[in-house]
Amino acid sequence: SSNVSVFSGIQPTGIPHLGNYLGALRQWVGIQDNSPESAKLTFCIVDLHAITQPQEAEQLRKRKTELLATLLAVGLDPRRCTIFEQSRVPAHSELMWILSCVAPMGRLNRMTQWKSKLGVPSNQDALQEKATAASLKLGLLSYPVLQAADILIHKATHVPVGEDQSQHLELTREIASSFNKAFKKDVLKLPITLLSPAKRVMSLKDPTQKMTKSAADPASRILLTDSPKEVHGKLRKAITDSVPGPPTYDVQNRPGLSNLIEILAHVQRRQDFDEVAKEVSDLSLKAFKELVADAISEHLEPIRDEYEKIMAESNREVLHFVASEGERKARESAEETLAEVKEAVGL
């Protein structure tokens, strides 16, 4: 049997957007469709990560259901993959505690996501920085250790993610090798990071920031369930620039426009951005945005239709069944590793 084990996760903090899809979900489905039967495929709805930010209970539960439906709608097959909710497999949290006893604080303090939460502007003094840090929650600092546990507990060999997760994957490998060294046993496997060609899709309202579920402005992202009308509306409002003349690909000087060219290319599964830009060089900005909106809407149409079908009231039983089957399979895999870990540690 092959030892390939693929693991990845997504937060139930809203309907996935085009960045999640092009950067992660489409790659998950590609892996599913192209890997041998023996490969273990595990995809996790990471609700314990979602609560590092305040969540409303009813809304969080609803969003988990919607996310599960979206994962099925993009083409994940629950007969082939294990799809489950993180909090239903307690071994993840248990391993996190054990790993937090080998994870160095200095490394966590230097994680870019933590530093961005500190919101340290260059002129902020040390005292103010301390005050900000004091009011932030422990979970926000330590969640990369939980993420390491998520990955390591399923002995993942490959982790398909967007670029924002590269640093977390590095930390995961460091924690795994520290653990193996400390307990003189190769219990944990060091996973490889798999970046998709669309490493970083940018916000439509601020092209210096990545597109994310957690941005306040809903017009900054295209949801996989957006109607053609919504997609067109968001594209029309997308920030570009006032350089006269046709659209050109120039990430440095025209980041907004270049992001739209990249999105168009990725939707068409192409990687030569200059070539894509050349093809639209006789269009006005308005016509170019219409073209991108059409390409996105067309691509999303089957996903949106499938989502509507899956979310129909008559399918609720199916979703419940998929979630409990996923939980059962994930528990089996996670508990096996946790037992080996405890054995190595002396617990």
Ligand code: ADP
């Ligand atoms: P979000 O920031 O939208 O809440 P998650 O933390 O749930 O995203 O990440 C789910 C997956 O989507 C991860 O693999 C992440 O790297 C990827 N991802 C998130 N945003 C983007 C983006 N803008 N471009 C490419 N990949 C992204």
